[in-house]
Amino acid sequence: MPKSGQARVLTAEQQDYVFDVIQHHRHPEKNTAIMQISFKLGLRAQEIALLQVKEVAKLNATGTDFKLLEVMSLPAAYTKGADAMGRSKSQYQRKTVSFDVSSFNQVIRQVEKLARAGATVNPEDYYPPVRKHKGKSRDLPLVDRALREALINYLRLRTDESGTLKPSSPLFITQKSGPYSPNTLQEHMKLILHNWSGIEKASSHSGRRTLITNIIHKQKKSVKVAQKIAGHVNPSTTLIYEEPPEEEISEALNGIQK
Template structure:
């Protein structure tokens, strides 16, 4: 079943328009690289925010104030970057638990245990009986960076980044804010949405549009299996990837255009 309010899947024309309007704003090289990684590799916002230079390029030693590099062929995305892995050390396990579940056997045992404690006059704290929270582990994945436009965008951005600061470390974050600090996932989420909605005027586009556009196209336009899409997306369960099996908005629009009666006037 589909989710309401899903991020928009961009058409090729909308994507081309987005890349075009980015050139009219500040930091076009960085913003182009951000968009290309989102739409060509399908990374989550948190994953993009955590990318380090060494994840996409090999840096050569600094020579006479200059620094060269070579892009990697494969982005080996560590498990620590992925959703649910608490890579940012901001676990919300304690206060996010709005629902808990038990098997029938465990529930019966729990009721008997509470009854015994109540009869003994013991203090009962509900949280003591919560089942152990499931710890979601990140899922690593290797993503080939063979798209020529993606590679060109990364080349252009890193050339400017290294020219401005040849002494950068390979462990430095790949993308920095205009103030020189790291992007938080929320800040990067807002920035990607700003470029698509306000700069390019694409309604309902969001930071998830790149990821959703890529996975939708892999399944619908390329006709690849859900298993391949799942691997690229880094979904633990194929049921999550199956959401993308629904027809994209573009297909629905074409169907509606031709669904009604057409009258020819004399």
Template sequence: MPKTGQARVPTDEEWQHVFDVIQQHRHPEKNTAIMQISAKLGLRVQEIALLQIKEVARLKKTPPGFTLFEVMALPAAYTKGANAMGRSKSTYARRTLSFSVEEFDRVVGQIADLAKAGVDIDPARFYPPVKNRSGQSRDLPLVDEELRDALFAYLALRLDKNPSARPTDPLFITQKGGPYSPNTLQEHMALILRDWAGIEKASSHSGRRSVMTNIIHKQKKPLKVAQKVAGHKSASTTLIYDEPPEEAISDALANLTEK
């Protein structure tokens, strides 16, 4: 089972239920495309929110108005930690701080000296600097037929409603016509998975975990393959996903015998 706070990996049957139940709600083309990208490419929610039309298709004047690419080229700026295109307005809020022993001793000494001098102490003055995270670009082949069908159906509808759409327009837009913020899209995907499909503990990260679990455990591909798909700079980050799938743990517990 998933760790506390970790997104659940839906089974194949549960994913099929997700796509079935989407058809019973508004905007099925858009929601299917969003969830297909999550479940078949393993993109982070921020990456999905920042996608532009030019990442998945080339616009043209002849019907149907576009040609789907064979490969999605995901820019480095879209990946985790990047403020791509200046659309992410959230500020970084620290929850933990890490110091080396030497640095900790130095900070404690400074605080002690200031306290003896009667100076007001602002803890934030002593926080270590934030390490900027750089993005990791990657090319993801658009080979899954259900994914391609979903993108085609959504783009055909999108361009029918707005023939003047530009390549740099957001791929997915809200009902108000603007781009999704990562937080809004995260909540929307969780709504689809938990409320519509009834999958307990699922979240916008479930698709990403599903892809990694499939590559590592079901297909038994080299870790480098999973690392490339995930867009991780370090293989140690990819190892976080190297956990037995829920079905394997459930099967193990179901087959316990008394000694």
């Protein structure tokens, strides 16, 4: 079973069921494309929310037609909901501060000197710098047939409804015709997987975990390949996905002799 807090890894049958369920709800073209990107490319919900049309298609001069690209080039700025295009506005609030021993001793000595001199001590002046996450750009081939079909159907619907598209137009839009925020798309994907499809512990991260787990366990590809697809800066992050998927654990428990 997945660790507490981790998104569930779906079986092939569960994935098929999700895409079948989508057809019985509103906006099937959009929702199919969103979930195909999640399961076939392993993008985070935040990255999907920030996608623009130019990342998946080349428009003609008038913006009335398009040709799907062979490779998606995902900018590093999109990683983990970066403030790309000013659309992701999450604010970081510091809750903990960590020092190594030598740095801590140095801070104490500085505070002691200021205290003896009667100066005001502001704790925030001594906090170590925040380590900002640096995303990685990555090129992801759009080779899966179902993924390409979903993107073509959705973009064709978009051009039919709006008449024209711009390269910088958000790829996915809400019912109010605005771009999704990362948090809103996370909740929307959870709605599809958990509420509509009834899959326990499924979340917006399930598609990503499913893809990376399958690459390592079923396709037997190297961690380096999985790391490249996932866009992890540190391979140790990818190694988390080396845990056996739920279906393998279930098979093992089911095969125990009584």
